[in-house]
Amino acid sequence: MPSPTTSRACLPTVLAHVSLLLAGPLSAADPPGVTAGPDSALIPAKVLEGRRAALFDLLEPGIVLIRSADPRDFFEHPQDTDFRQDNNFYYLTGLEEPNSWLVLFKPQAGPGKAVLYLPERNPMSESWTGPRLGPGEEAIRRTGITEVRPVTAFEEEVVARLRSGWALREYGRLYLRMGQETAQTEELVELALESMRTISDVGPLLAELRVVKDSVELARLRRAIEITAEAQREAMKAVRPGMHEYELEAVIEYVFHARGAERVGYPSIVGSGPNSVILHHDKNRRRMEEGDLVVVDVGAEYGYYTADVTRTFPVSGKFTNRQRAIYELVLGAQQTAIDSIRPGVKVAQLEQLARRYMREHSDGLCGDVSCDRYFRHGLGHWIGMDVHDVGGYARPLEPGMVLTIEPGVYLAEESLGVRIEDDVLVTEDGHEVLSAGAPKTVEEIEALMKDEACLLCR
Ligand SMILES: [Mn+2]
The missing domain is CATH 3.40.350.10 (Creatinase/prolidase N-terminal domain)
Incomplete structure (x- = not known):
C-alpha cells in the first residue's frame, strides 16, 4: 500500500497536538x-x-x-x-x-x-x-x-x-x-x-x-506475508474477464481467513483497468475486462502484524507488449532498490536509485518525459503492527527492520497502472525478500495463470 512520501511519512500526528499543548496452495492435506x-x-x-x-x-x-x-x-x-x-x-x-x-x-x-x-x-x-x-x-x-x-x-x-x-x-x-x-x-x-x-x-x-523487529514479531510478520503471498497466487489463478473486483477480493480474503489471519491489515485494493491508477482504490465494484491489468495490493494481519504485498497482472492471463514494457520497467526499478538493501543504507538512497533506474530506462515509454514522473508516491515504508508502521526514515537500515519496496507507474490516459511491492527484511549481511512466494516476473505470472487447479475458479 503506497504512502505519500517516504521521507516524511509516519510523523505522529500527535506531535502537532503536543506542540499545541506546550505550545502453499490450499489442499485437503493441509486443513x-x-x-x-x-x-x-x-x-x-x-x-x-x-x-x-x-x-x-x-x-x-x-x-x-x-x-x-x-x-x-x-x-x-x-x-x-x-x-x-x-x-x-x-x-x-x-x-x-x-x-x-x-x-x-x-x-x-x-x-x-x-x-x-x-x-x-x-x-x-x-x-x-x-x-x-x-x-x-x-x-x-x-x-x-x-x-x-x-x-x-x-x-x-x-x-x-x-x-x-x-x-x-x-x-x-x-x-x-x-x-x-x-x-x-x-x-x-x-x-x-x-x-x-x-x-x-x-x-x-x-x-x-x-522499527527493529524482535524474533516474535518477525515470526508473525513472516506468517502474515506467507499467507498474503498465497492469496496473491490464488488471485492470479482465479481471475477471469467478466469477474468483478470484489470477487477477486473474496478469493484473497478467503485465503487470509482460511490460513488463520484475524483480519486485513488495511482494506484490500483490487483496482482493474481505470482503477489501476487509483492508488488507494478499495471500492472494488468494477467488472474486469479482457485486456485490463489489475493491481492487487493486499495484506493479511496475523497476530497483530500485517503484510503489504502488491502484484499487478493481466486479467486475461497474458500481458500486452505495452503492458509488459511498463511492467518490466517498474520491476527493474524495484529490483535495483532491493539489491541495495543492507545495513547502513537509508531509504531515501533506495528511492533515488529506483528513480534513477526509471529515468535511465524509460526510452520514450512515457512520451517526452521519464516514467518516473508517473511514479507518484514514496518508494516504501516500514511495516509491522501498522501497515505504515511507526519509525522515522532518517535512521539508516539495521538488521531486523522490515520495509516495503513498491515503485509504480500510473498512466491514467491509458488506464494502465502498475505497482509491484515486496516486503523486505534487513539482515546482517544484506536482505531477505519475505514475499518471494508471490510470483513476480512476467514469465512466472503468465505460467501460474495457466494453472487450472485454482481454489475458487468460476
Ligand atoms: Mn505499501
Missing part, C-alpha cells in the same frame, strides 16, 4: 487453520519484559501512562466493532484486554517498575463478551508484570497522586501516548502543565524500538 492460531496468541513474558526494559533505557525519570484500546460502541459502529488492542499496549503487555492501563515508573535512581491496571471480571458482562482475564495470577504469568491491580485503583494510585503534585515532584516528567487522550489524560496534561512539569510523548520512543 485451514492448522498452521495458524494458537501460536499467535501469546507472547512469552520474557520477550515482553525485554521490550519494557528497552523502553526504560530510553526514558528520562518519569511516569508513563499507556492506555489500552476501548471497545467501540456497537450502536455507533455496528459493522466495525471487532476489538483490536492498541499497538503500544499490546507490544508491552501482550494482552488484548480493553479499558486497561499500563503505568511505568522510572525513578531518578534504581530500577523502573511496571504496574498493570485491568478491569475486574464480571460474570454479567462476560455473558456478552466472553471471559476476560482480570487482575490475578494469570495476568502476572502472561505479562511478567508482578503488580497487577483492578483498574478501579488507577484513580487513587495514579490520578490522585498526579493531581496532588506528589507524583510529578517525585518523578519529574509525565509521558503519555499523545493522540490517545481520554478525558482523564487530558486532565492529567492540564495538571502537569499547571505544575510546570514536562510532558512528553512516549510514542516516538516506542517507535524507535518497534
Whole structure:
C-alpha cells in the first residue's frame, strides 16, 4: 500500500497536538487453520519484559501512562466493532484486554517498575463478551508484570497522586501516548502543565524500538506475508474477464481467513483497468475486462502484524507488449532498490536509485518525459503492527527492520497502472525478500495463470 512520501511519512500526528499543548496452495492435506492460531496468541513474558526494559533505557525519570484500546460502541459502529488492542499496549503487555492501563515508573535512581491496571471480571458482562482475564495470577504469568491491580485503583494510585503534585515532584516528567487522550489524560496534561512539569510523548520512543523487529514479531510478520503471498497466487489463478473486483477480493480474503489471519491489515485494493491508477482504490465494484491489468495490493494481519504485498497482472492471463514494457520497467526499478538493501543504507538512497533506474530506462515509454514522473508516491515504508508502521526514515537500515519496496507507474490516459511491492527484511549481511512466494516476473505470472487447479475458479 503506497504512502505519500517516504521521507516524511509516519510523523505522529500527535506531535502537532503536543506542540499545541506546550505550545502453499490450499489442499485437503493441509486443513485451514492448522498452521495458524494458537501460536499467535501469546507472547512469552520474557520477550515482553525485554521490550519494557528497552523502553526504560530510553526514558528520562518519569511516569508513563499507556492506555489500552476501548471497545467501540456497537450502536455507533455496528459493522466495525471487532476489538483490536492498541499497538503500544499490546507490544508491552501482550494482552488484548480493553479499558486497561499500563503505568511505568522510572525513578531518578534504581530500577523502573511496571504496574498493570485491568478491569475486574464480571460474570454479567462476560455473558456478552466472553471471559476476560482480570487482575490475578494469570495476568502476572502472561505479562511478567508482578503488580497487577483492578483498574478501579488507577484513580487513587495514579490520578490522585498526579493531581496532588506528589507524583510529578517525585518523578519529574509525565509521558503519555499523545493522540490517545481520554478525558482523564487530558486532565492529567492540564495538571502537569499547571505544575510546570514536562510532558512528553512516549510514542516516538516506542517507535524507535518497534522499527527493529524482535524474533516474535518477525515470526508473525513472516506468517502474515506467507499467507498474503498465497492469496496473491490464488488471485492470479482465479481471475477471469467478466469477474468483478470484489470477487477477486473474496478469493484473497478467503485465503487470509482460511490460513488463520484475524483480519486485513488495511482494506484490500483490487483496482482493474481505470482503477489501476487509483492508488488507494478499495471500492472494488468494477467488472474486469479482457485486456485490463489489475493491481492487487493486499495484506493479511496475523497476530497483530500485517503484510503489504502488491502484484499487478493481466486479467486475461497474458500481458500486452505495452503492458509488459511498463511492467518490466517498474520491476527493474524495484529490483535495483532491493539489491541495495543492507545495513547502513537509508531509504531515501533506495528511492533515488529506483528513480534513477526509471529515468535511465524509460526510452520514450512515457512520451517526452521519464516514467518516473508517473511514479507518484514514496518508494516504501516500514511495516509491522501498522501497515505504515511507526519509525522515522532518517535512521539508516539495521538488521531486523522490515520495509516495503513498491515503485509504480500510473498512466491514467491509458488506464494502465502498475505497482509491484515486496516486503523486505534487513539482515546482517544484506536482505531477505519475505514475499518471494508471490510470483513476480512476467514469465512466472503468465505460467501460474495457466494453472487450472485454482481454489475458487468460476
Ligand atoms: Mn505499501
